[in-house]
Amino acid sequence: MVVEIDLSEDEYGSGFSQQACNEREQNPISPQRNIATFHLVPRPDLTGTKAPGNPYTITRASTGIGVYEVVSGRRIETEVKINISHSESQIIYQDLKEKIGADGQFPKGYVIDWIYTERPACPDPYLSGRKIHDGCLTEITKLERLQSERRWDVGTNPDMNPYAYRNDLGIKVYSSFTSSTAISTATNLAPVRHEIKHQLFRKLIDLYQKSYDAADAGSEEYDHSYRDEQLPRDTWNLVETTLPRWTSQDTGVTSEVFHQLLQSAADALLRQERNK
Structure with missing residues (x-):
């Protein structure tokens, strides 16, 4: 069925x-x-x-x-x-x-x-x-x-x-x-979010993996599967849940304004993780 x-x-x-x-x-x-x-x-x-x-x-x-x-x-x-x-x-x-x-x-x-x-x-x-x-x-x-x-x-x-x-x-x-209006909005804003999301993911996973390597490299507890599989999944979920979504924005938000909003949120998260 x-x-x-x-x-x-x-x-x-x-x-x-x-x-x-x-x-x-x-x-x-x-x-x-x-x-x-x-x-x-x-x-x-x-x-x-x-x-x-x-x-x-x-x-x-x-x-x-x-x-x-x-x-x-x-x-x-x-x-x-x-x-x-x-x-x-x-x-x-x-x-x-x-x-x-x-x-x-x-x-x-x-x-x-x-x-x-x-x-x-x-x-x-x-x-x-x-x-x-x-x-x-x-x-x-x-x-x-x-x-x-x-x-x-x-x-x-x-x-x-x-x-x-x-x-x-x-x-x-x-x-x-359910409507062409929703499709139009998503077509305009989805590429913006994808761009910022992938940029932030690459920066964060590089930060996390380098930190993990420095702390655990050479130890018996070093886990390659965690580093190369679980850590990327967790990082992607963090990025996905942190960045604002276009459905939560005011109707008619432009791609330029949405880009600025996403970039600000991405920069804030990156600073926070670097300072840990």
Whole structure:
């Protein structure tokens, strides 16, 4: 079953939404157009063992051109807007369609484990109680059902029903926004926060690791995994929780003002840690 998960707007540009944010930074895409990313991984076998191969992503924006379908009612014909132009449908029809089948990559070789869409996947369009077309959420649900079919798994028990369904190939759909205004704000301010966040992280981790090396180098208690894994994770969490977020600022804050605010907070934290 497809699971929908809401993300904080302040996470935009990292994790699941990184490719969407990059797409906006690199191309002039209006905030009214949605961007989606599909993440595909090699199809695991029935024991859950990962197959060889690297994950990959597909990212596309909606076309921004509305598509309508003429529907005959009891007395008149009506144009109903459908989702063919949406970012999720663009990926399904432009990228996945040619790969679907026994000889394609999807779903025999690869499956979708998560999808990011800036705004939630749209429901089915209806007119007077009649379904007109599949919405993006229904299309994704069909993809999940297709990739879950047992027939794509090769070399296992021949007595197993090839049209049975697996329950370990579900798709999670993440989204961040409910309006184009929120997308516009995030597009303007997310790159500013990412820049300051990464700069501060590099300075702090250099400070912490040098301090750790000086104090514990050569001792029996020196822990490489702490230095190279846990310490960076803790430092990143500190930076993430310390720097102000754009959703806590006044509406209409400029990137210049936000940059000054973040830089001031970063400098204060760096001074504090150096003085410890």
